[in-house]
Amino acid sequence: MLSAQSVPVVRATLPVVGASLTTITDLFYRRLFEERPELLRHLFNRTNQATGAQRQALAGAVAAFATLLVERPGERPDAVLARIAHKHVSLGITADQYPLVGRHLLGAVAEVLGDAVTPEVGAAWEEVYWLMANALIAVEYRLYAEAGVADGDVWRRLEIAEHREESPDAVSLVLRRTDGRPTAAFRPGQYVSVRVELPDGAHQIRQYSLSTAPDHKTWRITVKRERAADGTVPDGEVSSWLHTHARAGDTLDVSLPAGDLVLPDAGTPLLLASAGIGITPMLSMLDHLAVTSATRPITVVHADRTPQDHVHRDEQADLVSRLPGADLHLWYEDDAHRSPGPQVFTGRATLGHLTPAPDTTAFLCGPLPFMRAVRGELLAKGLHPAAVHYEVFGPDLWLGED
Structure with a gap:
């Protein structure tokens, strides 16, 4: 929880810091890699650095966390940070790396905002950073302990x-x-x-x-x-x-394995929606459900360009056929390559013909526009936002949007 003296300072400065976060994170990475160039070569994704995707993701995460601290101080930050912590564990990040990051990130804030960063403002945002860092360290420590390995030994x-x-x-x-x-x-x-x-x-x-x-x-x-x-x-x-x-x-x-997109133990209905290579975590879930002879209602949605681009198409169909409560709905963008079938459609995926039960848990994986569209439809159909989970391949550009 943010201290009483820092709450009004962060609330007052959040708009200007938020508006400058992309510039701040750009400078942060530049300064970090100037001091430690091996991090760019051996740890960070060079492509995401070149496209700016990693800078956007970091800016979104900081903005989301700071907003949570001042607007919903009673909520635990774990839900916001779990995705980042799992990613860090998959990379072998350890607690001793956080001071280096904090020094360059807070230095970038001071350099970009200049005189606006008074000692009071600097102290408040340093508190924000270390609340975020220590929350991540705690989650990552637990994940390493659950895996039975020393921190970073993945x-x-x-x-x-x-x-x-x-x-x-x-x-x-x-x-x-x-x-x-x-x-x-x-x-x-x-x-x-x-x-x-x-x-x-x-x-x-x-x-x-x-x-x-x-x-x-x-x-x-x-x-x-x-x-x-x-x-x-x-x-x-x-x-x-x-x-x-x-x-x-x-x-x-x-x-070692990581990731927070995992099946709930309850037998409530599921909706698994994927596009393109986003099918892969859904296959793992379907395979597990088939192996355990699950009978819960399962709606499987997949979108692709053509049947030929649909990776593991036959395997997916076979897994669905082994689950008595499951049905499969496919969309292919290219009408010329459409496969025959009662639940095969042309165009971009839509859930218009589906009526998910109110207690459905949904899992989404695919390009961000696909997931935005599907999530919007699910919320419009009455699902609670907490019941809609997603996985992204690469930086999470969605984190700061909600």
């Missing part, structure tokens, strides 16, 4: 047991331990980080959802080759490397 060398071409732009990699022991347990919907060494010697890290149910023997990730849309940034560095170089028998640095 990386393991795994062997590629199988390499499968799933579509022209997607491959799946089945991973196993090199010592023959079982892989770590995970919850359906979680992801792992994969770290590769690129030709320039940089180590880059990306997150990929585990796309099958936990079986304690192997993991599977499905990697879509990311292609630049406008030529301003190169194609995905890690996804391209994995498509070109990762073969059965090779080994990869892979983190």
